[in-house]
Amino acid sequence: MTMPEPKSKRDEIREAAARLFRDKGYAATSMRDLAGAVDIKASSLYNHFDSKEDILRQICFDNAQRFLAGLQEVENSADSATEKLRALIGLHIQIATEDLTSITAFNDEWRHLNEPYLSEFKTIRRDYERRFQSIIEDGMNKGELRSMDSHIATYTLFSSMRWLYDWYKSGKRISADELQRDISALLMNGLSV
């Protein structure tokens, strides 16, 4: 009999949970479904996570952290606003194509977080959106980017990359590199002066 590996079982549970949340929705997923998916007893799940919401929380905050870390790095660079924006578009596509299951659960299911986590999550999200928008505004003010309503530009950009979550899982006919190149070209050209 070998010793269990708590760390790797934990990851396995998290991945299975993300898949179930994505396919059935968080509300319709039970701890029993999850136990079945990773082939352990439902009661044993609680050795790894406090609750279903605990798993969702980790999925949501870990992904938020990836976006924030990427944004922080971009903000700290000495690049032009145009280059910063290009890097951020790349960040969104990279995160979407690397771990699609987790990012879909993050995007669609965060509303099920309990307080105070829900409020905390929304604050992080608004902060991210505001800082992203600031980079666009900076580019417009410096005359690097086409002048338009910066709110419209920001949300059109966010939204334009979201089809990847619905689509990329099934197709994959197109490589991540091609997505990077074409989506980035469309959006950056769209905002250029």
Added chain:
Amino acid sequence: MTMPEPKSKRDEIREAAARLFRDKGYAATSMRDLAGAVDIKASSLYNHFDSKEDILRQICFDNAQRFLAGLQEVENSADSATEKLRALIGLHIQIATEDLTSITAFNDEWRHLNEPYLSEFKTIRRDYERRFQSIIEDGMNKGELRSMDSHIATYTLFSSMRWLYDWYKSGKRISADELQRDISALLMNGLSV
């Protein structure tokens, strides 16, 4: 006692249903909820619609019809591919801003249609997507539009306008005209050579 007006009660039920489907989701909405929302007996709903799914079906197919009619008109015009694409972007924004509740229910809840309607709906949707993509390809072939993967271009465009469904209901700080102008500029400039 006045005579009931079946047509207008019917519209009222449909609008209330679209609102409930959007806010609670189709699955979580009961005929009882709907009866409460329009202040009639649940049993009287059946004078107007056969079932909850009958209402969803009408919302889905009527909206699909609006998109198809718009597309047909654009296809029949003698405009350049660029102008056709601009008109189609305008069509999406117009439909989204005119009847947001109905379009959100259409977009998020069509998966709940029963067969054979589900298959029929998917066929119409694929047809719409293919014809939209053909216009983009035509523009690329004629050198009017920047050459890139036409699938990526099509879905980035569709997706880029979807934030309106989540956002426009709450904000409305920005007029439909401004949305038309800025989103259209961003996307058309993005695809221009």
